[in-house]
Amino acid sequence: MTSEKSSISPVQMALFIIQTQIGVGILSLPSKVHMIAKGGGWISVLISGIVVQVLIFIMWALMKRFPNSTVYEISSQIFGNFLGKVVNFAYTGYFITVGVFVMVSFSDVLNRWMLPKTPRWAVLVLMVVAGIYLARGNIRMMARYYVLTSFLILLLILLVTYGFVDVDFTLMFPIQEAGWGNIVKASKDTFTAMYGFEMLLLIYPFVEGKSRGKLKAAFFANLFVTLSYTFTVFICLIAFNPEQLRLISEPVLYLIRRYQLYMVHRPDLIFINIWATTIIVTAASYYYAAATGLASLFGSRNHSKWVPYAVLCCFVVSLIPQTSSGMVKLSKFVDIAAYVFLHGLPLMLLVLSYLLKKKERGTA
């Protein structure tokens, strides 16, 4: 399966995961966690990061038993041909749904902050074209592009740091205002912003090196994302008062909008432009995941052919939800789906692979 041409290094894998994880969720995250956890919102992010580490460990344990297969191949090995296909179909559907979610949220933010009159399809076409182009290539090509654009994340963090110009540290106290129960509960919302680590299920077989190194890379990726999210949420919690956080839907953008940055009147537009790159990359990852799923469903070895179909699927579906209540429904659906596909199924596969004593043939 792994050919020399398409293998990537652990560092590339880490950046692949980071780029996929950093996505649409972060912009509204501070408001969401504050609603439940109040001043302790940043702790919720840390808790959520720990949960993701556990999930990464489960996925890694599964992938370690099948070092040359993607999740699609594993499920057909464990569940058999027919049931495996059903699971793979569901997984493909999940990746398409998340792709849709990314696209809808992206166009929603762009429409509200930057291009109020541009129709959604026009914004999405830009994303689709770039996404198809990226996802058609092999994993190495994608990873190289991800590495190339990863310095943009540092720029984003730098822009967020600019929010420090006017903060009040007392705003984060009392930390346990909402109680520890709510702080833990709010980590559920953070989890939505953390999607992307599931790429491990697909790119693991392409990564060079020992399994321990791969685990380290995945851990590091998640650690980086968790810390930068915590930092962002923390700044928003001390920059805005509770009432503002209740009113503002994207505190991270609002944070940057507040003051002029030298000559720039609207630094938030700069942020959106840089952020758009990371979102397109996130979408491309999901296009790739969905296309690989389609390829495996139809018994094809090459995913490139299936990319346009997967993207078309996402594109059409993402034009459906028009109102904000539709958006909420979609995000709820994605949340539930994530429990099944990120928590449930990987764990089930792992347990079954131990119970049925199934391992990849030819490896000890």
Next chain:
Amino acid sequence: MKKGIAWISLFSMLLFLPGCWDQDDLKEARLVILYSMDRTSEGKIEQTAAIREVEPGEQQRIVDEIHSAVGLTERDSVNQLRKKTAGRVRHYDDLVYLIGKSLATSDIYPLLDVLYRDPKTAVYAKMAIVDGKAQDIFRIKKTGTFFIGQYLFEVLKNAENFSIISSPNTVESTFSKMLDPGKDFMIPLVKKTGEREVQVTGVAMFHGHRMTGRLHHDQAVLFNLLSGRYGKETRFARKVHPGNPDNPANYIVIQINRVKRKFKVATRPDGKVDVQLHAKLRAIAMEYPRNELENEKKIKKLNKTLSNMLTRESKEVIQKMQRARCDAFGVGRQLIAFHPEVWKRKKWSKDYPKVRFHTKVEVEIMGDDLLK
């Protein structure tokens, strides 16, 4: 080959499509520089805007075009105004936003809501309350080489430097302070004092969303020193020697270079709130005609006189703030953060005036300029 053509046509389509919908050329936009809100005698909202216009010709002359319109809400009055003006009036580059006193004494949030909601407004415009009718200020048109909008902007910038108002004083900074239940805010108060002149006479104190009092110029400076947010050129004159008040030799002008501040909010078991507010001001003598600063004893005496004077004045400032229920120090915020159970039992607009402040100001003259 066919595929290539398809791709090229798709991309060329993209080159032409984006931007069409949201195109808004700066050269066609008519930028509002200064605008104000007043209450009309019927209780409606009247907006006045100064639109910058560059007259074409050899010497590109800049003129301000001034329009007024009456509406039901902020945005409604903008719409009414646009019916009277040529071209596309845009609020991208507002420098100053004025609110007439008649509106400020009632809830100002409805006037500002749209500015926070619309991504295209200039939230970094400076804010001021006009003592009198805001519309009258537009009649100044030009002071020196400054047009009225720019002139007001510079005047308000100086007010920040002189610590009359803490920096930043923008539409956006007001937003965050206005919504905080544990903190109130102040906005500079300007008044037209001459044919071509506007003066920052002090600050308007707010409680909740409405103006409840005012501090005059010197008191505002003192408040900012006490709250630790002072500007670069904080200086003031005080009479430190008895005698004729018209004799400049009886005065000293000091510049505050550093403030060391202690602000502690403590609660007692019976729910009473005590605030310890100590400010140590490090100053240099900018002007002191008596030239006595080589004598340590005399410096000490001077320090003591100034300390007592400023402590007394600070107490007056705080009294005035409590009467206006303006909790600009954020005592409430401290309670929310560190004594949440006490805060829950308080009704702040009633209980804030009962807070006991223990204020002390110490002045320390560190040195002098070229002369002793």
